[in-house]
Amino acid sequence: MEKTYDPHSLEQRWYKTWERKGYFAPTADDSNSPYCIMIPPPNVTGSLHMGHAFQDTIMDTLTRFHRMKGDKTLWQAGSDHAGIATQMVVERLINAEGKNRHDYGREKFLEKIWDWKTHSGGTITRQLRRMGSSLDWEHERFTMDEGLSDAVKEVFVRLYEEELIYRGKRLVNWDPVLHTAVSDLEVLSEEENGHLWHMRYPLTNGQGNLVVATTRPETMLGDFAVAVHPGDERYKHLLDEFVELPLTGRRIPIIADDYVDPEFGTGCVKITPAHDFNDYAVWQRHRDQKAIVEQPHGGLINIFTIDAAVRENEEDEGDLIPAKYIGMDRYQARKQIITDLEADNLLEKTEDHKLMVPRGDRSGAVIEPFLTDQWYVKVGPLAKPAIEAVENGSIKFIPDNWKNTYFEWMRNIEDWCISRQIWWGHRIPAWYDAEGNIYVGRSEEEVRNKHKLPADYELSQDEDVLDTWFSSALWPFSTLGWPEDNERIKTFYPTSVLVTGFDIIFFWVARMIMMGLKFMGDVPFKEVYIHGLVRDSHGDKMSKSKGNVLDPIDLIDGIDLETLVKKRTSGMMQPQLAKKIGKMTRRDFPNGIPSFGTDALRFTFAALASTGRDIKFDLGRIDGYRNFCNKLWNAARYVLVNTEGEKCGQNGGDIELSVADRWIIAKLQATTTTVTDAIEGYRLDHAAKAIYEFTWSDYCGWYLELSKPVLTDNNASDAAKRGTRQTLVQVLETLLRLTHPIMPFITEEIWQRVSPLAGISGKTIMSQPYPTADSQLVDQATVAEMEWVMEFILGIRKIKGEMNIASSKPLPVLLQNASDLDQLNLAANRHCLNFLARLESATVLAADEEAPESATALVGEMKVLIPMAGLIDKEAELARLEKEIAKLQSNVERINKKLNNPNFVDKAPEAVVQKERDKVSDQQSALAKLEEQLGKIRSL
Missing domain, CATH: 3.90.740.10 (Valyl/Leucyl/Isoleucyl-tRNA synthetase, editing domain)
Incomplete structure (x- = not known):
């Protein structure tokens, strides 16, 4: 492996490999349980924003998790034609030519839109790939493709024939510019x-x-x-x-x-x-x-x-x-x-x-x-079964309280205006004769045949198109090929879960439920997971006018300051606002935005994804998770250095597991249970926390260190070394599978190197089984023993840190109140303690034996004593601490004076004021610790 973790060298390479080899398609095994998520179709004109990236991380995590569990998994890809937005984009292009759409006429103008879509309409799907989204691209759909257009006509005609669609004059929101x-x-x-x-x-x-x-x-x-x-x-x-x-x-x-x-x-x-x-x-x-x-x-x-x-x-x-x-x-x-x-x-x-x-x-x-003639869906008859589906539990909202929002709207629902006065979209399948009579059908030919109208009988099709939300309401079944009855519909409908924001419960969620029940006779999904909004670090909604928008691709790739300023202020009509945003950007990002990579961004979203709550996105968090990626990378390098070319038990041989080996295996089982339960319960924040703590603290912070005494001990048996190597590899390989749904790229890269050492063959980590916990591997006595060892080591290290003693200096240790179990633990783990705690000696004091003047740490009821005689210069250490304390006291006094000044607190930006408050809090905590150390040394 490369010495330095570089996400760019592996992310795009791995995504192209996955897509080229068809790993995102559902498995062919019919016996597997189906699991399906429909992507909320992004606008064809759109580009990825933080809300998309957050939502897609959730969906991809669920998709990869169920794929690894062996489910026949489909994450349905597709995009929305975005009627008004797309028409505006192309109109601006032809306006630059000095023309408007009427100069082209409807047919030629629509050709221009299709041409634009072919060449420029795939930005967001390319960005979805950058996020690692494992969508089934082979079956990607578009709301204006031939199949979905047929579905739209079918639904319109059937609803009209049942008198659930009608034309009437009512009040609507009218845009006087777009008409x-x-x-x-x-x-x-x-x-x-x-x-x-x-x-x-x-x-x-x-x-x-x-x-x-x-x-x-x-x-x-x-x-x-x-x-x-x-x-x-x-x-x-x-x-x-x-x-x-x-x-x-x-x-x-x-x-x-x-x-x-x-x-x-x-x-x-x-x-x-x-x-x-x-x-x-x-x-x-x-x-x-x-x-x-x-x-x-x-x-x-x-x-x-x-x-x-x-x-x-x-x-x-x-x-x-x-x-x-x-x-x-x-x-x-x-x-x-x-x-x-x-x-x-x-x-x-x-x-x-x-x-x-x-x-x-x-x-x-x-x-x-504005009062106009429009087409409407009579939603009352459709709403009743849709309400009952949530009442009887056929559909569950997560969190549950969002069902109340759904009920409030559904029980007071009004008819839905579905017509729009633009050209881009599904043209309403209705025709008029000279007297204004309306004929509805799937085609003009069908209308003429049905009503026995001769070929020369003049008919003109309705000029309006359907609301984009009309075709989106059919998304869960139209994307699977409806109205055709095929295997994809039979397998994946109803879908498993819908992941979406609360702001479209009315516009999309409710309408999909109504249409699914009407045309499929079943709910479109079994669960609706409602996530929160992504806000800035202060909790404010991201908006371009506030200058607080973050682009997920910028976070992945990094962006220099001047390019970021130019990007944030481009297109702003108000020079003063552009100047303000530029100034804010230079203040908040003096060095631009560094490259964090996709995995760090995804892990940040997962860690913040508490159910239903808005999330405050802070660059400090993603920087921390970029460090987490480095930690995992370096841990893998340590494992490979100590196992490649060595016997790791994958080909047999005696295995002897140390206490540390058995402990980390037990901790892995608990972590596996926590992560699995968390993902299944839509608590990605809990899953990320468990993975982070196990990786950073248990595996990297402790186990890798605990493995060194065995691997470097010339007196250790081959079976013991083989056992530790096997544990290093197997725990890492399991951890990679456990983490893969959230961080797909780095886990794939490392797994390819580690899996052969674990005796595992496979082309990709994506197709490997998700870990399952084995309670038989959990030995509570072993866990307790290892915790005793860790507490002992931490006690020694704390004393050294407080007394300013070099961590590498071997020290004599006295043990007071040592129980029989304490003495057994000491004897069994002496080599490990000598290696990691740097013990010169360890002496158990008799019950009546008086201890010399010592620094003390507790391990349960046992006191760990380090005699101070000759270790430190007491007077010099007191002087050093007093000097540091005086410096901190001066800093705290200076900051408090600033915070007590109304001119500063009232006029400075809240973020600046808060930074000063955080600074004084941190320094007060440091001051308390130094004063505690001072007291301990004075008492010696």
């Missing part, structure tokens, strides 16, 4: 500074006016009522009265509804159902009232175009919308309406006001609630 409806997930609401305008609506009976407050005065043109709370005594006498809608001359009624908060503002609320979701709900409750039925459009008045400009009046509307506002952008209209209200003395006051503003995540435009 399409968007889902709630594609709307980002953030608090922004705005205003609250208080407007007077004159009562038509001449008895004054009502004052309503709004953040969007331009929408008043579409008001159909003013609402008050039914229990508000101030307004009960005005119910069934009317107000005049300012600037329009229309009369609108005063109605009572529980939606109104009487404590907010004046307790009067304008109701604009075509431009506000809450107002739309109020309209639905009151739509049958006579005063509303008689209003234009029954009170459901849309005032905007698809560009969010004030629309023109239609022929039968008269002057419904005042002419002066027609054609104005919504914000121009707002400004003019405020001016006109002031001129008519109808604006009472304007207040500064913070409000949540919804913006499209792609366009950045403020989303407009």
